[in-house]
Amino acid sequence: MSAATNRTATAGNLSNNGNTTNQQDPASYFLALARQGSPPPEGLTGGADEEYEREDVPTELNTINSSGGFVVVSTDKLSVKYTNVNLHGHDVGAVQANKPAPVKRLVYYFEMYVKNAGARGQFAIGFTNETFKMRRQPGWEANTCGYHGDDGHLYHGHGKGQPFGPTFTTNDTVGAGINYGSQEFFFTKNGAIVGAVKKEITGALFPTVAVHSQNEEIEVNFGQKQFAFDIKASCSFFSSLPCFCWINLSVCMMTFEYERLERMKQHLRIDKTPLSPNASYKLVRSYLLHYGYEETLNSFELATKNTVPPISMSQENGSDVQDIMYALNQRRELRQLIRNGEIDAAINKIRQWFPQILEPDYLLQDDKSATCFLLHCQKFIELVRVGELEEAVNYGRMELAKFFELPGYNDLVQDCVALLAYEEPLQSAVGYLLEGTQRETVADTVNAMVLLTNPNVKDLQGCLQSYLERVVRQLTVCCLEKRSLSGNQGECFSLRRALNSNYNAKGS
Amino acid sequence: MSLVWIVLRHLADIEEMVKAESKKVISRVEWEKKLNDVKIRKEDMNRLVMNFFVTEGYVEAAEKFQRESGTETGIDLGSIIDRMAVKKAVQCGNVEDAIVKVNDLNPEILDTNPQLFFHLQQQRLIELIRNGKIEEALEFAQEELAPRGEEDQSFLEELERTVSLLAFEDVANCPVGELLDISQRLKTASEVNAAILTSQSHEKEPKIPTLLKMLIWAQKELDQKAIYPRINDLSTATLEDSGV
Numbered sequence: 001m002s003a004a005t006n007r008t009a010t011a012g013n014l015s016n017n018g019n020t021t022n023q024q025d026p027a028s029y030f031l032a033l034a035r036q037g038s039p040p041p042e043g044l045t046g047g048a049d050e051e052y053e054r055e056d057v058p059t060e061l062n063t064i065n066s067s068g069g070f071v072v073v074s075t076d077k078l079s080v081k082y083t084n085v086n087l088h089g090h091d092v093g094a095v096q097a098n099k100p101a102p103v104k105r106l107v108y109y110f111e112m113y114v115k116n117a118g119a120r121g122q123f124a125i126g127f128t129n130e131t132f133k134m135r136r137q138p139g140w141e142a143n144t145c146g147y148h149g150d151d152g153h154l155y156h157g158h159g160k161g162q163p164f165g166p167t168f169t170t171n172d173t174v175g176a177g178i179n180y181g182s183q184e185f186f187f188t189k190n191g192a193i194v195g196a197v198k199k200e201i202t203g204a205l206f207p208t209v210a211v212h213s214q215n216e217e218i219e220v221n222f223g224q225k226q227f228a229f230d231i232k233a234s235c236s237f238f239s240s241l242p243c244f245c246w247i248n249l250s251v252c253m254m255t256f257e258y259e260r261l262e263r264m265k266q267h268l269r270i271d272k273t274p275l276s277p278n279a280s281y282k283l284v285r286s287y288l289l290h291y292g293y294e295e296t297l298n299s300f301e302l303a304t305k306n307t308v309p310p311i312s313m314s315q316e317n318g319s320d321v322q323d324i325m326y327a328l329n330q331r332r333e334l335r336q337l338i339r340n341g342e343i344d345a346a347i348n349k350i351r352q353w354f355p356q357i358l359e360p361d362y363l364l365q366d367d368k369s370a371t372c373f374l375l376h377c378q379k380f381i382e383l384v385r386v387g388e389l390e391e392a393v394n395y396g397r398m399e400l401a402k403f404f405e406l407p408g409y410n411d412l413v414q415d416c417v418a419l420l421a422y423e424e425p426l427q428s429a430v431g432y433l434l435e436g437t438q439r440e441t442v443a444d445t446v447n448a449m450v451l452l453t454n455p456n457v458k459d460l461q462g463c464l465q466s467y468l469e470r471v472v473r474q475l476t477v478c479c480l481e482k483r484s485l486s487g488n489q490g491e492c493f494s495l496r497r498a499l500n501s502n503y504n505a506k507g508s
Numbered sequence: 509m510s511l512v513w514i515v516l517r518h519l520a521d522i523e524e525m526v527k528a529e530s531k532k533v534i535s536r537v538e539w540e541k542k543l544n545d546v547k548i549r550k551e552d553m554n555r556l557v558m559n560f561f562v563t564e565g566y567v568e569a570a571e572k573f574q575r576e577s578g579t580e581t582g583i584d585l586g587s588i589i590d591r592m593a594v595k596k597a598v599q600c601g602n603v604e605d606a607i608v609k610v611n612d613l614n615p616e617i618l619d620t621n622p623q624l625f626f627h628l629q630q631q632r633l634i635e636l637i638r639n640g641k642i643e644e645a646l647e648f649a650q651e652e653l654a655p656r657g658e659e660d661q662s663f664l665e666e667l668e669r670t671v672s673l674l675a676f677e678d679v680a681n682c683p684v685g686e687l688l689d690i691s692q693r694l695k696t697a698s699e700v701n702a703a704i705l706t707s708q709s710h711e712k713e714p715k716i717p718t719l720l721k722m723l724i725w726a727q728k729e730l731d732q733k734a735i736y737p738r739i740n741d742l743s744t745a746t747l748e749d750s751g752v
Contacts, residue, residue: 036547036549267718269725270718270721270722270725273721273724273725275720275724275742276742279717279720279742280560280714280716283716283720283745284557286743287557288557291577293573293576294576295572295575296569296573296576296577299571300561300566303566303568304566332576335576336576339578436578437549437550440550440551440578441550444550467743467744468557468716469548470543470745471719471720471723471742472553472556472719473543473546473548474543474723474727474745475719475726476546477543477546478723478726478727478729480542481534481730481734482726482733485532485730485734493726495548495549495552495553495556496549498719499552499555499556499559499715
């Protein structure tokens with residue numbers, strides 16, 4: 001065996017001591033899940049499921065480091081005017097944005113509108129790094145890039161540029177963007193792409209605009225208004241959407257079309273990957289089995305048997321299936337009761353069928369049952385929902401008070417109790433407790449705990465998460481890791497975004 | 509000579525070692541922690557499953573799932589029933605019926621999809637040949653399909669392939685015998701299904717297979733930079749250490 005394989009084998013062995021590496025404690029798993037709906041504290045970066053992961057974005061021009069004396073920035077910090085008379089190449093009035101361009105997305109873009117071409121129309125738009133000297137045009141210095149209005153050239157690190165596109169002047173709107181997927185700078189004029197160049201500059205890049213002759217005046221748009229770009233290009237696309245979609249599109253979706261096309265390109269590449277035809281069916285089936293959606297499962301199995309040709313969904317390893325079919329009917333009934341808010345009935349049935357999951361010490365080190373706790377919380381929430389506040393208080397005193405000091409439990413208890421303080425609890429920060437998702441989490445907890453009562457259960461993780469969910473998690477982590485190993489720029493997989501996107505457009 | 513061989517092989521080993529060393533090694537424990545840090549919402553998972561039922565056309569399953577999970581279907585179930593009727597008609601060889609249904613659903617579909625329309629007509633021809641209606645088949649080919657063939661070279665080639673079925677006694681074993689196979693019907697049926705979905709601004713494919721392909725692709729890409737636990741069997745989603 002060669003030295004190479006020997007070495008990597010040892011690395012593998014070190015991390016795999018025994019079967020139960022990093023087993024998740026089901027109690028803390030579901031307690032954390034129960035608070036998933038609560039709004040995150042200010043300033044915290046969200047998980048990978050955020051639409052645009054929380055990063056600071058440019059919102060206005062930076063007046064602190066701009067080349068004072070040559071320019072005047074408006075009070076709203078969105079316009080700049082060259083007030084001097086320019087004499088040479090070191091009195092450019094360049095202004096950067098207040099924050100660098102965010103990187104954890106596919107595309108970043110901003111625009112500049114020329115209000116007045118002034119004496120010589122020597123304005124520019126582009127990106128510069130942190131150490132850029134504000135008295136030079138973007139593009140004239142290393143680690144900067146700029147598209148200049150007077151000659152339509154692109155400057156990319158030297159004083160000599162290359163022919164790139166048209167010149168631009170009064171009433172033109174030009175845009176500059178970074179495509180992290182293709183690692184390119186791209187520029188637009190009046191809604192149409194002018195061109196793109198490879199981006200080799202690394203590190204934080206600030207959107208930059210510059211003016212350089214008397215009375216030149218430009219206005220920037222960091223997304224607070226609609227962009228000129230994409231609207232024209234995507235007219236045909238947007239017009240095919242129903243009206244309400246138009247209004248709902250937030251400003252950051254204005255680069256939607258360009259991004260969508262970029263994603264489509266990537267999508268087409270991935271589409272060629274061979275896939276075993278029934279993998280999806282097996283995953284859907286095991287999902288339904290896992291969560292106890294019995295009626296759906298029966299209907300689905302029947303339909304697939306009747307398709308032409310019939311689709312086989314049985315796992316090669318038969319014993320796997322038996323484990324997940326465990327207590328299917330009872331799990332379905334419990335889920336139904338909890339989804340309808342009938343907590344007392346659910347507790348009674350559990351006492352009848354699986355009393356052990358309500359007992360303290362079930363699979364845990366401490367002396368409380370997380371399942372019991374979550375059911376009690378839900379009952380409390382249901383009482384608040386129907387306005388039985390006095391009964392809720394009594395119930396809380398009886399069943400929830402003892403958890404007030406316990407770490408892991410106290411956050412949820414406090415949120416529940418806080419519900420009593422509001423006239424309109426739904427509008428408050430703890431309003432999430434009244435959503436249907438909360439009942440869903442309790443139902444999922446009970447489901448998992450019941451699965452764990454199966455004496456044949458081999459895989460703890462399998463009881464907490466469906467195979468489909470594991471696939472989604474693996475995909476997310478692979479993308480995150482891939483991104484972090486390649487400069488940490490670009491977008492990552494997001495289930496939300498994948499669900500909301502449509503790679504299909506009319507006329508494409 | 510053999511010495512050169514030994515040196516070359518060692519160089520190859522060293523290269524492999526260097527490559528392996530330059531890859532980041534992520535332990536099982538570390539990887540599982542990353543997996544657990546991902547936030548997944550149950551309703552998004554449900555939407556994935558509902559999208560599967562709706563796009564593949566499992567109307568009853570979609571209805572039951574809506575009731576059992578509270579997930580919206582996101583599309584008018586009636587349109588799925590219509591679409592499935594068309595698909596089924598083609599799968600059973602009733603192409604004329606399918607064409608009528610498609611036009612009832614949306615006359616623009618066939619108008620804007622010449623390739624689809626040609627494939628449907630081709631399927632009609634195949635069915636005529638299959639049922640031994642030779643004269644009718646020839647007439648149909650000459651009147652309906654030949655004009656299409658003149659418009660487009662690829663159509664003409666397909667037409668010729670189909671008509672050549674008539675030349676053989678033992679159609680099942682001839683070079684173009686696959687046209688008579690049920691897979692040909694299924695192919696056409698899939699094409700119609702996709703065209704209807706597209707016309708409704710719905711995606712042609714459910715998301716789940718796309719996600720699976722993305723996973724295969726993402727793992728392949730990450731393999732170049734890191735050693736980490738992989739999922740090799742998609743249907744059980746078991747993590748396997750890449751120890752070897």
